[in-house]
Amino acid sequence: MRRFIARFALDLGDVFEIQDVFEGKIVKHQINKENPEIETITKDYPAAIWMERKIRDEFGINFTNSFDNRPTVKHERFPKEIYPLRKEFTKKEIEFTDFLPYKYEEIGGEGVYIVPVGPIHGGIIEPGHFQFSQAGENMLHIEVRHFYKYRAIEKMCENKSPLEIKPIVERISGNESIAYQIALFEILAQACEIEIPNSLKQKYATLLEIERLIHHITDLGGIPNDAGFGTALAYASKLAEETKRMLAKITGHRFGFGAIKENIQINYDELIEFLDYLEKEIGFFKNWIFDIPSIWDRLDTTGILTIDKAIKYSVVGLGARASGLEIDRRNNEWYKNFGFALQTEEIGDAAARFKLRIKEILNSIEIIRNLKTSSDESIKFSEFKDGEFVSFVESSIGELFMFMKIKDGLIDRFYVRDASHVNWQAFHTTVYKDIIADFPVINKSFDLSYAGNDL
Numbered sequence: 001m002r003r004f005i006a007r008f009a010l011d012l013g014d015v016f017e018i019q020d021v022f023e024g025k026i027v028k029h030q031i032n033k034e035n036p037e038i039e040t041i042t043k044d045y046p047a048a049i050w051m052e053r054k055i056r057d058e059f060g061i062n063f064t065n066s067f068d069n070r071p072t073v074k075h076e077r078f079p080k081e082i083y084p085l086r087k088e089f090t091k092k093e094i095e096f097t098d099f100l101p102y103k104y105e106e107i108g109g110e111g112v113y114i115v116p117v118g119p120i121h122g123g124i125i126e127p128g129h130f131q132f133s134q135a136g137e138n139m140l141h142i143e144v145r146h147f148y149k150y151r152a153i154e155k156m157c158e159n160k161s162p163l164e165i166k167p168i169v170e171r172i173s174g175n176e177s178i179a180y181q182i183a184l185f186e187i188l189a190q191a192c193e194i195e196i197p198n199s200l201k202q203k204y205a206t207l208l209e210i211e212r213l214i215h216h217i218t219d220l221g222g223i224p225n226d227a228g229f230g231t232a233l234a235y236a237s238k239l240a241e242e243t244k245r246m247l248a249k250i251t252g253h254r255f256g257f258g259a260i261k262e263n264i265q266i267n268y269d270e271l272i273e274f275l276d277y278l279e280k281e282i283g284f285f286k287n288w289i290f291d292i293p294s295i296w297d298r299l300d301t302t303g304i305l306t307i308d309k310a311i312k313y314s315v316v317g318l319g320a321r322a323s324g325l326e327i328d329r330r331n332n333e334w335y336k337n338f339g340f341a342l343q344t345e346e347i348g349d350a351a352a353r354f355k356l357r358i359k360e361i362l363n364s365i366e367i368i369r370n371l372k373t374s375s376d377e378s379i380k381f382s383e384f385k386d387g388e389f390v391s392f393v394e395s396s397i398g399e400l401f402m403f404m405k406i407k408d409g410l411i412d413r414f415y416v417r418d419a420s421h422v423n424w425q426a427f428h429t430t431v432y433k434d435i436i437a438d439f440p441v442i443n444k445s446f447d448l449s450y451a452g453n454d455l
Contacts, residue, residue: 001044003022003023004020004021004022004044004047004048004314005399005417006019006020006403007020007041007045007048007051007052008021008051008055008403008417009055009059009061009085010413011085011087011413012030013087014033015031016030016036016059017029017031018038020041021401021417036059036060036061037062038061038063038064039064040063040065040066042068046314046425047422049066049067050421050425053068053069053070054072056069057072057083058083058085058086059086060086072146072147075102075147076099076102077097077100078094078096079095079096080100082094084152084155085154085155089155102145105141106131106141107141111135112134112135112140113133113134114131114132114133116129117131117439118130119145125450126148126450126451127148127450128146128148128450129144129148130142130143130145130439131145138434138435139436139438140432141428141432142427142431142439144424144427144428146453146454147454148454149451153168153172153414153455154413154455156168157414160411161409162187162188162191162384162404162406163381165184165411166184167257169416170256170259170260172416172418172455173418173420173449173451174451175255175396175397176211176396176397176400177256177257178211178256178259178260179208179211179400180393180400180402181256181259181260182208182391183391183392183393183400184260184391185204186391186393187389187390187391187402187404190391191384191387191389191404191406192381192382192383192384194379196379197377197378197379199376199377200264202373203264203266205338205367205371206268206271206371207264208393210246210247210256210368211256212361213243213364213365214244214247214396216358216364217239217243217361218236218240218447219354219447220285220289220357220358221235221237221240222444223441223444223445226443226444227294227295227299227441228294229294232295235285236285239278239285243278246271249267262381265376268373271368275365279362282365286358298438298441299351300349301347301349301351302351302442302445303431303434303438303441303442304349305322305323305426306429307323307324309323309426309429309430310325310426311325313425314422315422315423315426316398316419316422316423317394317395317399317419318357318360318398319353319398319419319423321342321343321356322344322347322349322356323345323346323347323348324344324345324348325344326344328342329392329393337370338367339363339367339369339370340363341363343356350441353446383409386407386408386409388403388404389405389406390404395418397418397423397447397448397449398419398423399419400416400418401416402415403415418449418452419449420449420452420453421453423446424448427442427446427448430442
C-alpha cells in the first residue's frame with residue numbers, strides 16, 4: 001500500500017469532495033450533500049480516524065463502518081448542529097449548548113483506576129488531555145484528546161488573497177514557523193508559475209535548519225530533565241537561547257516570524273562562526289550525557305514505538321526515523337548536494353529519539369555551512385492563477401503537508417496536516433510496558449505540537 005498522508009474535505013457548492021492524499025497520489029471522491037457519507041479508510045489507515053472525526057464535526061459528513069464517531073473540535077458545549085467549514089456558515093460567534101459528556105476510552109476491572117491529566121497543566125504548556133487507565137504504576141492505556149486550541153484557521157483563511165494569510169500561517173505552530181512559511185511560499189510560487197531561485201532556496205533551507213537546531217537542542221535539555229537531570233536542561237536551554245538570538249539577528253524575530261520573504265540577507269560568516277562554537281558545545285554535551293548511566297537507565301527501552309506501529313499509524317519525522325523508517329522530505333538530490341545524510345536509529349525508544357536529535361543537529365550544522373551563498377537573487381509574486389496546489393516541507397517534527405485551492409484569485413480552501421496530527425495518534429502505542437512516571441519522558445522524547453494539530 002502507498003503511504004497515507006492526509007484525508008480532508010472541500011465544500012464545492014453542489015457537492016462535498018473528499019481528498020485522500022497518499023505518497024505520490026491524490027484520490028478524490030464526490031459526495032451528495034443530501035445524505036453525505038463515505039466509507040471509512042481507517043481499517044487500512046488508522047491515522048485517518050482523527051481526520052474523519054474532524055471532517056464529521058466541520059462538514060457533517062458521516063463515515064460508514066467507522067470504529068469511532070466521537071467529536072473532536074466540537075467539545076462538550078459546542079453546538080452539534082453547526083458545521084463551521086460549510087460555505088453557508090458565516091457566523092462570527094456561536095452560543096454554547098448544554099454540556100454533553102465526552103466518553104473516554106477506559107479500561108475497567110478490579111484494581112484499575114483512572115488518572116486524568118490536563119487539559120490545563122501545571123507548566124507553561126498548551127492545552128491537551130491525557131486519560132490514563134492505571135493498574136498501580138503501570139499504564140494500561142492512554143487516550144490522547146486534543147483540539148482545545150482550535151482556532152478556526154482553515155475558515156479564517158477562506159476568501160483572503162494568498163499573500164494575505166502569511167501572518168496567520170507563520171503563527172500556526174511556533175516551533176515550526178519557518179517550515180510553514182516555506183510551504184506557503186512554495187505554493188505561492190506554483191500559483192504564480194515562477195521558480196524560486198536556487199540561492200534563495202539555499203537561504204530558506206538555512207533558516208529551516210536553524211529552526212531545526214533550536215527545536216532539537218531544546219529537547220536535548222527537556223528529555224533528561226523529565227528523567228530527573230535538570231542540569232542538562234539548563235545547559236541546553238542556554239544553547240537554544242543563543243541559537244534563537246542568532247535567528248533573531250538574521251530575521252528580526254526569535255521564532256522566525258516574517259523570516260521567509262521575497263529577498264533575504266544572511267551574514268554567513270557570522271552564522272558559521274556561531275555554528276563552529278555550537279558544534280563544540282554539542283560535542284561536549286554529548287560526551288557528558290552519554291557518560292551518565294542513570295539517564296540511560298530511564299531512556300533505554302522506554303516508550304518504544306516499533307517499526308510496525310510506525311508504519312501502521314503513518315508516523316513521520318524524527319519519530320519514524322528513530323524506529324528505523326527512512327522518511328524525510330529532505331532525502332533528495334538537492335539537499336544531498338549540500339551534505340544532507342539521512343539519519344536513523346532502530347530501537348524506537350526515548351533513547352533512540354534523543355540520540356537521533358544529536359545526529360541531526362550535527363548534520364544540520366554541516367548542511368548550513370554548505371548552503372552558504374553570496375548571491376542576492378529574489379522573487380516577486382504577481383497574479384495567482386486558480387487551481388489546487390500542494391507542498392511538502394520537513395519541519396523539525398516531520399513532514400508538513402499543505403494544500404490550497406484558489407478560486408477567482410482568492411483562497412477557497414486551505415488545509416495543513418502537521419506531522420503531529422499523525423504522530424499523536426501513534427503515541428498511545430508506546431506506553432504499555434512503562435510506568436506513569438515515564439510518561440513525561442516519553443512525551444518529551446516525541447515533543448509534538450499541540451497547536452499544529454489543533455488548527
